[in-house]
Amino acid sequence: xxxxxxxxxxxxxxxxxxxxxxxxxxxxxxxxxxxxxxxxxxxxxxxxxxxxxxxxxxxxxxxxxxxxxxxxxxxxxxxxxxxxxxxxxxxxxxxxxxxxxxxxxxxxxxxxxxxxxxxxxxxxxxxxxxxxxxxxxxxxxxxxxxxxxxxxxxxxxxxxxxxxxxxxxxxxxxxxxxxxxxxxxxxxxxxxxxxxxxxxx
Amino acid sequence: xxxxxxxxxxxxxxxxxxxxxxxxxxxxxxxxxxxxxxxxxxxxxxxxxxxxxxxxxxxxxxxxxxxxxxxxxxxxxxxxxxxxxxxxxxxxxxxxxxxxxxxxxxxxxxxxxxxxxxxxxxxxxxxxxxxxxxxxxxxxxxxxxxxxxxxxxxxxxxxxxxxxxxxxxxxxxxxxxxxxxxxxxxxxxxxxxxxxxxxxxxxxxxxxxxxxxxxxxxxxxxxxxxxxxxxxxxxxxxxxxx
Numbered sequence: 522x523x524x525x526x527x528x529x530x531x532x533x534x535x536x537x538x539x540x541x542x543x544x545x546x547x548x549x550x551x552x553x554x555x556x557x558x559x560x561x562x563x564x565x566x567x568x569x570x571x572x573x574x575x576x577x578x579x580x581x582x583x584x585x586x587x588x589x590x591x592x593x594x595x596x597x598x599x600x601x602x603x604x605x606x607x608x609x610x611x612x613x614x615x616x617x618x619x620x621x622x623x624x625x626x627x628x629x630x631x632x633x634x635x636x637x638x639x640x641x642x643x644x645x646x647x648x649x650x651x652x653x654x655x656x657x658x659x660x661x662x663x664x665x666x667x668x669x670x671x672x673x674x675x676x677x678x679x680x681x682x683x684x685x686x687x688x689x690x691x692x693x694x695x696x697x698x699x700x701x702x703x704x705x706x707x708x709x710x711x712x713x714x715x716x717x718x719x720x721x722x
Numbered sequence: 723x724x725x726x727x728x729x730x731x732x733x734x735x736x737x738x739x740x741x742x743x744x745x746x747x748x749x750x751x752x753x754x755x756x757x758x759x760x761x762x763x764x765x766x767x768x769x770x771x772x773x774x775x776x777x778x779x780x781x782x783x784x785x786x787x788x789x790x791x792x793x794x795x796x797x798x799x800x801x802x803x804x805x806x807x808x809x810x811x812x813x814x815x816x817x818x819x820x821x822x823x824x825x826x827x828x829x830x831x832x833x834x835x836x837x838x839x840x841x842x843x844x845x846x847x848x849x850x851x852x853x854x855x856x857x858x859x860x861x862x863x864x865x866x867x868x869x870x871x872x873x874x875x876x877x878x879x880x881x882x883x884x885x886x887x888x889x890x891x892x893x894x895x896x897x898x899x900x901x902x903x904x905x906x907x908x909x910x911x912x913x914x915x916x917x918x919x920x921x922x923x924x925x926x927x928x929x930x931x932x933x934x935x936x937x938x939x940x941x942x943x944x945x946x947x948x949x950x951x952x953x954x955x956x957x958x959x960x961x962x963x964x
Contacts (some may be wrong), residue, residue: 531755567821575933582848587886649886651847694758704766711773 531692532674541611544667545604551659552600554615558656559584559595572655577717580654588645596642600660603631619659625680629671636668643706647713662703667698745955790930790939791840794919796868798830798839806837806961809939810955811844811927814855814872819936825951827873829958837958841872843923844935851882851889856920858893861910865902874900 558570579675583589589596593611610628613620637703639661646653673695691698711718750758790809801807810826812819830839843860845852848888855875862871874896882889890911897907910916927937931944938945940957947953 564815577847579848585884650850694755696755696759697762700759700762700794704762707766 525628530677531695532677534617534671537674538611538614538669540666540670541607542615543611545606545608545611547603547604548600548660548663548667549604551656551663552597552604554653555580555584555593555597555656556601559589559597574655577653577714578655579652580656581663582652583650583654583657586645586650588642588650592593599638603635604663608632621682625675625678629675629681632664632668632671633711635664639664647709653710653714661706665702665706669702670695673698759964789926790942791838792926795840795842795923796863796871796872798841798872799833799835799837801836801838803836804838804964806958807840807939807941808837808958809840809842811842811923811930811935811937811939812846813846813849813852813935814859814875814879815849815852815883816846816935817879817883818934820876820883822936822949823876823879825954828951829954832955833958836962838888841868842927843920844927844932844937845920845924846935849883850886852889853917853920854890855882857911858890858897860919861907862897862900862902862918864910864916865906867900867902870900871896874930904942 558580561568562570570584572578592630620702642657643661646657673692675681676688677692791807805843843856847858859868859871859875862868882892898904938949941961945957
């Protein structure tokens with residue numbers, strides 16, 4: 522009932538529109554704060570970023586690493602440029618615009634790159650650097666939400682070729698997809714920093 | 723409206739038909755999606771509660787079991803009268819520790835054996851070479867050269883700090899410069915005993931509420947001011963005059 526276009530889709534225009542409209546600015550804001558903190562840190566190396574709360578939740582120890590500038594410039598600049606595109610797409614959809622397939626596929630490609638990058642950073646953060654940065658984690662969550670819903674949306678509307686049965690099954694439980702995903706990451710964080718969390722109990 | 727136009731956009735969802743279909747097939751109450759999502763969330767919360775409950779019921783070391791200074795803690799100087807004891811929990815790679823270091827050295831030079839100065843390890847995982855450095859210092863300590871290694875590590879912090887790769891070879895170089903028995907140093911630096919020794923310091927620190935480095939304790943009390951030379955000197959003078 523969802524594939525032939527005669528019934529209302531599960532991921533309605535309203536739903537995907539709102540997710541992009543809220544997720545885009547949230548990601549952009551986190552990237553903006555990180556960029557501002559980076560500048561402050563460059564001006565004064567002894568500056569303690571607002572999100573350096575304790576040895577584990579510490580932006581300072583993350584922002585000074587090589588991984589924070591993978592492409593030779595601070596990573597947040599990518600988010601600062603890319604998230605507004607997501608926001609604008611969401612707003613356009615909410616306003617009733619019907620975007621062409623190439624638009625959705627371009628956004629999908631961007632989201633794929635973003636979500637892959639975020640997971641690389643996740644691995645680096647947990648297993649190489651050994652600290653977490655709260656604003657970066659906002660970006661991880663936003664990226665996973667956007668990617669999940671964008672992919673489901675594009676599969677449902679036929680922009681992306683996808684097996685119907687799998688798509689149908691995932692659509693039936695759509696919000697479980699990002700939830701399970703995030704729970705797995707939360708579990709990994711819990712295990713990795715168990716020594717620290719257990720001291721808080 | 724010409725009838726041919728209705729066929730031009732077959733992909734546009736027909737809202738009325740869709741609504742009817744939902745009414746026919748959709749069950750009243752919560753959607754499947756909401757039910758499954760809430761179940762997963764509930765299961766995750768249950769697991770979390772279970773973990774917390776198990777952790778809370780586990781016997782914990784009694785309060786006060788962590789000492790600010792222990793028998794095996796490294797003393798850079800020992801005051802005969804025992805009036806003033808400064809304990810510093812530090813991470814050799816931490817910039818703030820490097821910033822406090824000149825003041826500390828000035829203080830130590832000035833007061834010498836009139837104060838007891840204790841250094842304890844508190845390596846922070848966010849610094850890639852914090853543990854390597856602590857292990858090098860502990861391995862040097864096993865040959866009676868803790869203080870010399872402590873000085874070398876801080877004097878050269880800018881040279882080895884804040885790089886991703888292991889600086890263990892640099893620390894081996896320092897050990898050689900200090901004239902250590904290199905076979906013993908290499909064996910010690912990678913031994914579990916040395917690692918455990920560093921960990922036990924950090925565990926005491928955590929139990930004492932140390933959250934970052936450097937954290938100073940003056941006569942057992944956590945020193946909350948910025949650890950400048952002047953602030954530490956004032957605390958020392960106060961202790962000595964009592």
